[in-house]
Amino acid sequence: MFHMGWFLGTGFGVYGWNQRWTGNAAKDMARPDLFIDVATSLERAGFDYMMLEDSCVIPDVFRGSMEFALKSGGIRQDPMPLVPILADATKHLGIIATASTSFYPPYLAARLMQTLDNLSDGRVGMNLVTSSPHAAAQNYGYEQHFPHDQRYEMADEWVACVRALWDTWEPDAVVMDQETGVFADYTKVHPANFEGKYYKSRGPLNTMPGPQRHPVICQAGGSNAGKDFGAKNADTIIASLAEDPGIENMKDYRDDVVARMIGFGRKPSEAKIMFLGHPIMADTDREAKEIAAGMAAATARNIEGQLAGMSYYSGLDFSTFDLDAPLPDVTGEVNGHLSLYQDFAKNAAGKTLREALVQRAQTLSSVDLIGTPESVAVQMGEIMDYVGGDGFLIRALPTRKNVTEMCDGLAPQLRKRGLIRSEYEFDTFKENLLAY
Numbered sequence: 001m002f003h004m005g006w007f008l009g010t011g012f013g014v015y016g017w018n019q020r021w022t023g024n025a026a027k028d029m030a031r032p033d034l035f036i037d038v039a040t041s042l043e044r045a046g047f048d049y050m051m052l053e054d055s056c057v058i059p060d061v062f063r064g065s066m067e068f069a070l071k072s073g074g075i076r077q078d079p080m081p082l083v084p085i086l087a088d089a090t091k092h093l094g095i096i097a098t099a100s101t102s103f104y105p106p107y108l109a110a111r112l113m114q115t116l117d118n119l120s121d122g123r124v125g126m127n128l129v130t131s132s133p134h135a136a137a138q139n140y141g142y143e144q145h146f147p148h149d150q151r152y153e154m155a156d157e158w159v160a161c162v163r164a165l166w167d168t169w170e171p172d173a174v175v176m177d178q179e180t181g182v183f184a185d186y187t188k189v190h191p192a193n194f195e196g197k198y199y200k201s202r203g204p205l206n207t208m209p210g211p212q213r214h215p216v217i218c219q220a221g222g223s224n225a226g227k228d229f230g231a232k233n234a235d236t237i238i239a240s241l242a243e244d245p246g247i248e249n250m251k252d253y254r255d256d257v258v259a260r261m262i263g264f265g266r267k268p269s270e271a272k273i274m275f276l277g278h279p280i281m282a283d284t285d286r287e288a289k290e291i292a293a294g295m296a297a298a299t300a301r302n303i304e305g306q307l308a309g310m311s312y313y314s315g316l317d318f319s320t321f322d323l324d325a326p327l328p329d330v331t332g333e334v335n336g337h338l339s340l341y342q343d344f345a346k347n348a349a350g351k352t353l354r355e356a357l358v359q360r361a362q363t364l365s366s367v368d369l370i371g372t373p374e375s376v377a378v379q380m381g382e383i384m385d386y387v388g389g390d391g392f393l394i395r396a397l398p399t400r401k402n403v404t405e406m407c408d409g410l411a412p413q414l415r416k417r418g419l420i421r422s423e424y425e426f427d428t429f430k431e432n433l434l435a436y
């Protein structure tokens, strides 16, 4: 059996507001309705979690302007307030929202997550990112963002601080004894007195621990520093090999992360490694292949969108590069999503930038998943058998049409083959995630 999640790639943002099949997306963009529908559908399908991406900036690296981002709806609401709304609409689904270790003070994050854990009966997680680009850091009062590897060094200490705060209440500290009138045993609530190189917090939390005590930590860094951070701290690691896809690369990625986990004294079963996948399905395999080819062609035509995306990920203005010349060597200048850029640059070698972007458009996910729901279910099972991974993180535009395809077309086929759960065994997100 493997696990399933859904990645909402622009968080509590705007999804296909001017596209076919997106219903009321334009009108409802800042409302929870679509997200509630997604969450309840994922639960019906037995998914482990729904993951809300986040960023805290209107991108302006591309052409040195916000024009492209604003024209295309590149905005986000804060995902955290959405979490209890989604939890209220579901009973078992895990809900992960993204938080930046670079900008959230540890005390604020530790307290927020315990509050959300209580509100959701133990079903929250946080996706820890170190954030890019410089403009994000400037929103929080810094001149420039911290260098890539230093961000992960800080993030590592940040997690230690947050965990120390979560541990300030012993498991049996809450007494709630009506006879004696004691709410909590003060001898079992301690300061954290955390003092590191970057963070300092006194504690204890003034918030009751939630059912999970340590909510799920999710992580997506693909660089050496990012992989180490995930291997040391995460309960679920999400990997996109879209820039460098294929099952051999998936296997290598997993083996690498597992070796790092063992190096940190952890068991491989303590973190579930999920690969980003975009199943493209139809009533026949041939039809599905045609749809996939149409999507790749549309992405390839959208050179402007791709350049804007690469500018955001790299922090470099791709509009200044000659499309009909090789990608210039800018190694050392990238301070954004480093591993994504490195994978792109590796595959761009020997090509013009335009050719590299066209090639990039052919792959939507870590591996091709194209066919009928039946054949995609078989492919997913075979891939997981080979890779030894723990599951897939669906990345598709969350239209009700796509959600129905995944939840009412694909999931029953996976379940029929014994590949995903048929019911939730435990009460909390973490227990279900680590159950197998």
Ligand SMILES: Cc1cc2nc3c(=O)[nH]c(=O)nc-3n(C[C@H](O)[C@H](O)[C@H](O)COP(=O)(O)O)c2cc1C
Binding pocket: 007, 052, 053, 054, 055, 098, 127, 128, 129, 130, 131, 132, 220, 221, 222, 223, 224, 225, 226, 227, 238, 239, 240, 276, 336, 337, 338, 339, 340
């Ligand atoms: C599935 C997935 C989800 C991600 N979600 C976010 C996010 O919500 N916010 C963000 O700033 N970065 C996000 N990232 C970027 C990662 O945090 C990271 O910067 C990127 O994978 C490159 O890794 P590296 O920084 O270790 O090179 C995501 C990456 C992946 C693959």
